[in-house]
Amino acid sequence: MPPLPLPASVPISWYLTLSAILFGLGVAGFLFRRNIITVFMSIELMLNAVNLSFVTFSYKLKQNDGHIFSFFVMVVAAAEAAVGLAIILTVFKNRQTLEIDEVSSFKN
Amino acid sequence: MDAILFLLFAGIAVVCAINLVLQHHPISSALSLVGVMGSLAALYLLLGGEFIAAAQLIVYAGAIMVLFVFVIMLLNAGTEKKVKRRLWVRYGGLPLLFLLAGMGAYVTHFLAPASDGVNFGGFTHGNASDIGEKLFTQYLLPFEVTSVLILVAIVGAIVLARKEFD
């Protein structure tokens, strides 16, 4: 196998670019999907992208504060997921639908 | 070696993410998300974040995603209805997306010059003892506050999801 033209060490910018791509995909899912649960999962995707970014910078700066921040993000994401899913359950109980467009009683 | 591993796991992550956005049934999206999280855990390992990788798998993939799957099954969520999207969404959505991602990439390229490289083993302070030391001394207050936050979330979730008593 011919040696692939790969660098010896992975540049930091590649990690950050991956983080950006994942974040963009999360935004896309958040904007274009209509199922509430899928929207929620897109939010989790965005949070994960950000976590990756934090850990990357922690590597660059050779400090583990980024890891700690990422840890806290995870904790908060967990709490948010719990409460958010409970809200989704309540909304489903009241409106029998998981369409995000039909939960619009705040209109105007 | 690092590069191959990076490309492999990055590819899996991106593919799973695209799958998450494109699938019609929520359960398929959930499983794709699990895939994303797993590959991200591997990437954390490459970056020297051992504790974070473990936490990612245990908390995110193991607990949160299980919660998601429970809820999807509880609600019996079906496939999403196909709907005709508006014009600007159909033809402008993807370009805008590329714009966002591209801008992000461009900015990050300038923030982190290519000279820095990531090597497996280049960062050794991501282990549990170092993280724990920081967590219980310097970041003690946020730690305690997040405990309270979790408590509040539990209580809130219970209140929201209980049966109504007549």
Place this chain on the structure above:
Amino acid sequence: MQLWLIPILPFAGFLINGLFGRRLSKTAVNIIAVGSVLLSFLWVLKTLSALGVFSGGTELDQTHLEHYFTWIQSGALTINVDFAVDRLTAVWLLIVTGVGLLIHVYATGYMAHEGGYYRFFAYLNLFMFFMLVLVLGANYLLLFVGWEGVGLCSYLLIGFYFLEKFATDAGNKAFIVNRIGDFGFSLAIFLIAMHFGSLDFGTVFSKVKDLPVEANLGWIGAIGLLLLVGATGKSAQLPLFVWLPDAMAGPTPVSALIHAATMVTAGVYMVARSSQIYLHSTFALGIVAIVGIATAFFAATIGLAQNDIKKVFAYSTVSQLGYMFVGLGTGAFSAGVFHVMTHAFFKALLFLGAGSVIHALSGEQDLRNMGGLRKKIPITFITLMCAGIAIAGIPPFSGYQSKDKILEAAYIYSPWMYWVGVITAGMTAFYVFRALFLAFFGEPRGHHHPHESPPSMWIPLAILAVLSLAGGAINIPRFLEPMFPAAEGGAPEWLVIVSVSAGVAGIALAFLFYVMAPKLPESLASAFSAPYKVILNKYYVDELYDSAVVEPIVDGSRSLLWRVADMRLIDGAVNGIGKTARGVGGMLRLAQSGYIRSYAAWVVAGSILAIAIIGLRGVLLR
């Protein structure tokens, strides 16, 4: 000397009667009202005797000044609250409190059956307070305060029967016409403050003394003319006299006190007080005399044909005030002041007597429905006759003393004024005795059962009758000698004879017309029906003012100020702000679509913008 007690005592009466009068008995209200004026009168007597007035002393050659506090301190202009007494003030103090006291006593009898008893006496006391402030004030601003205050009380008292529209209209008319005069007065005050830097009488007059006399119209003349405008308003001269006849809608004691004896003389007081200013502008002084003589003649002609007894006396008041201004304008200031005093006696008596007649006839005021009263109400008859003789200028009674001095000064000033004055004197005698003959002589033409007035009413009448006859003995010109030096004599002897014979001729003519040949006036009136109609309708002055001044202002107000300025501009602006706020809110409201995804889209758009800015900044900084 505690001069402040003089006005404060009636003011205290006003407060007590005004605040508590509703719960007090009529006797209590009487005691407070009359008592406060009586105490004020006694205090005046005490003060003036201490200043040597009654003993012929010379303390009052200097002005006695009492300083109370500094009212306005603004840059170079300082205005204090000071009361001052000099010889001029002394005359007015005695007239106001003395005649005022008699009229208060009269009013207790006249108003006994009227509603709003305590309110009447409260207003009357308030009037006394303001009039005394006007007279005692030692600077133009305090005078103005009293000036405005008596105008207010005049309005309140004219419109006393406030349920009658003609009464409230008359009150409004008095106040508004007075306002025009007050505008002139205010301009004069501004000019005085500007040129002399002070409003104190002492300062202003001592500064004016050193200025040369202006022959033509200069700024001293301007001040004089503007002061005259104020005086024409308050003292009912041409062209602002129109309110006085309508003011007869008020109760008769009000007509006697305010519109005969005291308030209307405020203009005369003001001109006499400003004598130094007028003496330094021959132009302004001449205008004063011309206005006076014109008014005297004009009002006398109107009085010839009026049928309401109070209107006859009202026009007589306007005419006699004209005489006073003639006295002032020809330089005989003390003669004018003398006439103020004698006029106060006989005019108040005429009005109070008319009130007695009206009271006897239970409200009848039209002369054509009266007649044959001299046997039924003898006291009123005798006292009114005394007043008539006095006003006609029959020697040696009071009216003759004062009017004659004025006519002498008029002759010396310019003879045509004297002749016009003589004709007016004849007309005065005629119309006053016309009223008296129509009321007391002949056969009763009405259906009434007349009864004499109670003592509270005829005692003041008697006192005033004595004063009308004997008041000429009070030698005011000699008393005012230090202030207004007597001009050189040199009036021909025949002046007296001519003026007295004019008065006698007037009485005789009235006797002829209304006692001996009652049909004569009717036939004369129908023979000269056009002139008769004109003077009966008071030369249509009110109608003229209405169409020339009132209608345009009201119309302009309605169509321009109300419809355009108020409704469209102001309301439009304010409502417009509300409408704009609503409109903007309505547009902003559309952003709240209720769709979570549209909100998300906005968030994403904002974050793209933020990233772009940060990125560009980072890129540019490199």
